[in-house]
Amino acid sequence: MTPPDIEPSCRACGSSRLRLGFDLGLLPLANSFLSVQNSEVQAPESRYPLRIFYCDNCRLIQLSDIVDRREMFDDYAFLTATADTSLVHFDKYADQLTRKLALSAEDLVVDIGSNDGTLLKAFKKRGTGVLGIEPARNIATRAEAEGIPTINEYFGSESVARIGRNKARVVTANNVVSHVGDLNGFVESVSELLDAKGLFAFEVPWVVDVLRHYNFDIVYHEHLSYFGFKPLSQVFERYGLELVGIEHFPAIHGGTIRGLAAHLDAFPKQQDMLDQTFGAEEKEADFRALERFANHAKEFRSELVALLRRLKKDGKKIVGYGAPAKATILLNYCSIDRSILDFVIDTTPFKQGKFIPGVRIPIMHPDEFRKAKPDYALLLAWNFKDEILEKEREFLQSGGKFIVPFPEPEVVG
Numbered sequence: 503m504t505p506p507d508i509e510p511s512c513r514a515c516g517s518s519r520l521r522l523g524f525d526l527g528l529l530p531l532a533n534s535f536l537s538v539q540n541s542e543v544q545a546p547e548s549r550y551p552l553r554i555f556y557c558d559n560c561r562l563i564q565l566s567d568i569v570d571r572r573e574m575f576d577d578y579a580f581l582t583a584t585a586d587t588s589l590v591h592f593d594k595y596a597d598q599l600t601r602k603l604a605l606s607a608e609d610l611v612v613d614i615g616s617n618d619g620t621l622l623k624a625f626k627k628r629g630t631g632v633l634g635i636e637p638a639r640n641i642a643t644r645a646e647a648e649g650i651p652t653i654n655e656y657f658g659s660e661s662v663a664r665i666g667r668n669k670a671r672v673v674t675a676n677n678v679v680s681h682v683g684d685l686n687g688f689v690e691s692v693s694e695l696l697d698a699k700g701l702f703a704f705e706v707p708w709v710v711d712v713l714r715h716y717n718f719d720i721v722y723h724e725h726l727s728y729f730g731f732k733p734l735s736q737v738f739e740r741y742g743l744e745l746v747g748i749e750h751f752p753a754i755h756g757g758t759i760r761g762l763a764a765h766l767d768a769f770p771k772q773q774d775m776l777d778q779t780f781g782a783e784e785k786e787a788d789f790r791a792l793e794r795f796a797n798h799a800k801e802f803r804s805e806l807v808a809l810l811r812r813l814k815k816d817g818k819k820i821v822g823y824g825a826p827a828k829a830t831i832l833l834n835y836c837s838i839d840r841s842i843l844d845f846v847i848d849t850t851p852f853k854q855g856k857f858i859p860g861v862r863i864p865i866m867h868p869d870e871f872r873k874a875k876p877d878y879a880l881l882l883a884w885n886f887k888d889e890i891l892e893k894e895r896e897f898l899q900s901g902g903k904f905i906v907p908f909p910e911p912e913v914v915g
């Protein structure tokens with residue numbers, strides 16, 4: 503944890519003008535699922551302050567209480583390929599960039615935070631050279647075994663020294679930049695790794711979507727920054743890069759923007775799109791928006807818990823659908839435990855047989871969902887709503903119902 507005597511400063515611009523916007527309290531690490539023996543031990547798992555700050559200088563919304571990254575990422579539970587939606591998304595991503603840059607076997611694509619290699623497999627299939635950089639040993643090993651060369655380390659200047667300056671025609675980093683503590687050091691290393699005519703493509707949840715849809719459950723200790731593209735563009739400029747384009751994916755992780763950055767003047771800029779994005783941030787991602795977000799989370803908590811308690815009082819059986827990292831935040835912030843959810847199911851092998859930290863709800867194989875025949879399923883993996891409702895059509899047709907939490911708790915079915 504950040505030593506208490508160090509004055510917090512903005513991760514992007516270094517300013518000390520940080521204002522507290524939302525304090526979620528002491529919460530466990532979102533992906534630190536408990537194994538059976540831990541869950542039986544009554545000693546409480548580690549909890550850390552979860553507080554969001556607003557930088558009055560560059561407007562970056564960010565955490566200031568930093569948990570040691572080794573505790574969160576050295577051994578990781580999340581796998582990209584556990585949702586068909588993600589497989590389709592990343593295949594299109596690789597196709598788009600391969601065509602845009604006419605990539606060939608001579609080109610190298612480096613994916614930072616490559617996880618199970620889902621994106622790199624899609625590039626490799628199209629004939630490009632690929633290299634993953636993944637700090638979680640358990641996941642790097644898995645990607646290597648599936649034919650994706652992967653360096654097991656946190657990306658930084660040593661990675662650039664190992665790979666070579668300006669060697670990457672494409673550098674990607676998806677749902678990674680938000681997780682980076684030393685944001686300036688990270689961008690500097692990307693700039694050094696990127697070829698003069700190369701593209702840095704990265705995806706992050708867009709702060710305007712997070713605030714618009716009140717998705718407070720994606721606020722957790724891994725996510726240090728909640729990006730607006732204006733403050734991020736200012737970091738790029740410090741290291742000779744510039745934003746040249748953006749693409750908005752409203753249905754991915756509740757609202758994602760893919761940014762494209764390059765060395766100065768290497769590519770034409772989509773100035774209109776950039777101006778529109780900056781304008782929306784100006785209007786919808788200021789300190790007042792953050793305060794509204796915080797107040798809404800408290801109202802949401804009362805509304806969801808009242809609905810669930812009413813259903814339990816009526817004798818209904820309720821389970822959770824999906825054990826995403828965000829479920830840890832939603833369930834702990836709302837104090838939803840096994841008195842309400844009998845269990846949750848998840849398709850990720852690493853997670854099955856474990857327990858959600860804090861509330862200690864067991865995570866079961868999806869087969870248990872059909873066996874249990876619940877009346878309701880709380881859709882914790884709400885960002886895959888379409889895929890899941892389609893997959894569970896039979897459950898719905900037989901009278902089962904989903905509770906979709908965002909933007910407001912809604913019963914579907």
Ligand code: DWN
Pocket residue numbers: 580584585586677724755823824825826827828829847848849850853883885886889890893
């Ligand atoms: O930024 C991050 C995002 C991209 O991924 C990381 N910090 C951690 C992780 O967050 P998450 O765990 O909230 O991601 P997902 O992709 O929303 O997790 C969905 C979970 O739901 C997975 O554990 C798989 C599971 N799932 C399922 O059980 N049945 C998913 C689908 C589609 C299903 O049908």
